[in-house]
Amino acid sequence: MEYVPLGSTGTKVSELCLGTWRFGHESGGVTETSREEAHDLLDAAYEAGINFIDTSNNYGGGESERYVGEWLEGRDREEFVVASKVYYTAESRFDRNLSRKTIRAEIAGTLDRLGTEYVDLYYTHRFDDETPIEETLGTLDDLVHDGLVNHLGASTTRERNGAGWKLMEALWTSDAHGLEPYTVTQPKLNAAHRDSARGMLDVAADRDLAVCPYEPLEGGFLTGKYTRGGRPDGSRGALNDWTDDRFDDDQWRALEAVESVAEEVGATPAQVSLRWLMDHDRFTCVPIVGARTPAQLRENLAATELSLTRDQRSRITAAY
Numbered sequence: 001m002e003y004v005p006l007g008s009t010g011t012k013v014s015e016l017c018l019g020t021w022r023f024g025h026e027s028g029g030v031t032e033t034s035r036e037e038a039h040d041l042l043d044a045a046y047e048a049g050i051n052f053i054d055t056s057n058n059y060g061g062g063e064s065e066r067y068v069g070e071w072l073e074g075r076d077r078e079e080f081v082v083a084s085k086v087y088y089t090a091e092s093r094f095d096r097n098l099s100r101k102t103i104r105a106e107i108a109g110t111l112d113r114l115g116t117e118y119v120d121l122y123y124t125h126r127f128d129d130e131t132p133i134e135e136t137l138g139t140l141d142d143l144v145h146d147g148l149v150n151h152l153g154a155s156t157t158r159e160r161n162g163a164g165w166k167l168m169e170a171l172w173t174s175d176a177h178g179l180e181p182y183t184v185t186q187p188k189l190n191a192a193h194r195d196s197a198r199g200m201l202d203v204a205a206d207r208d209l210a211v212c213p214y215e216p217l218e219g220g221f222l223t224g225k226y227t228r229g230g231r232p233d234g235s236r237g238a239l240n241d242w243t244d245d246r247f248d249d250d251q252w253r254a255l256e257a258v259e260s261v262a263e264e265v266g267a268t269p270a271q272v273s274l275r276w277l278m279d280h281d282r283f284t285c286v287p288i289v290g291a292r293t294p295a296q297l298r299e300n301l302a303a304t305e306l307s308l309t310r311d312q313r314s315r316i317t318a319a320y
Contacts, residue, residue: 001049004284005187007183009151015304017052018045019290023067024060038067044294048301054079054288057110058088065113084110086124098128098136118148123155127166133173153184156225164199190214191273191316192254205282216287222273234254249320250320257319261312274303
């Protein structure tokens with residue numbers, strides 16, 4: 001496992017990040033990842049050298065943070081880079097908010113569930129158009145100076161709401177007021193989905209922000225397990241009753257390019273898709289993998305040992 005700088009920070013993280021949004025999450029009345037299964041995944045990630053764990057105060061109704069916190073107990077906290085998020089609320093009486101009162105309440109709840117004194121990376125899960133950006137960034141800056149948070153990130157924004165502009169506005173505000181800036185962004189980005197991230201990626205490249213994309217396999221689509229009109233039993237598509245038009249022709253072309261390259265290099269489509277992300281040269285890119293079993297995680301981890309040629313990367317890029 002290689003370790004890369006987290007953007008312009010001095011923190012180094014594993015090439016892949018373990019995503020925990022399935023921990024305690026229910027789909028169709030089924031818990032996708034139980035406490036025991038979560039701890040098995042964390043064990044497998046740790047054994048493979050993953051030191052970067054992504055969670056949130058609203059994943060599994062707070063269960064994700066609890067599962068991670070229980071697993072961290074008795075381990076050396078300094079070995080891990082733990083990320084969580086705020087906007088959706090578990091403690092505050094306000095709903096979906098980045099006010100000073102909400103952020104203060106939510107960081108207290110997150111630290112309690114994680115059983116730690118600080119988080120390494122604290123994302124705003126959305127932008128809040130009702131709270132002045134100066135109030136949000138000023139409060140986050142206080143958390144850094146109070147030692148509760150090490151670095152700040154902007155997660156899961158939407159381009160149709162001007163995400164690139166809003167991210168740059170936040171960076172300008174931090175510059176103007178001498179506040180701790182965002183150093184990481186977490187858009188949805190993969191070989192079959194890029195449009196909603198374009199503005200944020202331009203900002204990340206210009207300002208040396210790390211990019212930690214969620215859904216790097218487009219909800220399992222880029223594993224190759226889906227066919228036109230086919231959703232395997234137990235898959236995310238089956239659990240969430242995805243319709244046949246869930247994916248468009250551009251996405252199917254991207255999958256075909258990924259599968260073609262996978263055949264050439266003797267790898268799985270998932271491994272090729274992750275390697276395509278990790279090899280971005282405009283910014284540090286650390287995909288967040290949300291495997292459901294240790295076996296799936298180990299398959300994904302093989303992407304760290306894979307090499308793609310410039311031509312193979314270009315074919316995947318051009319297909320979408």
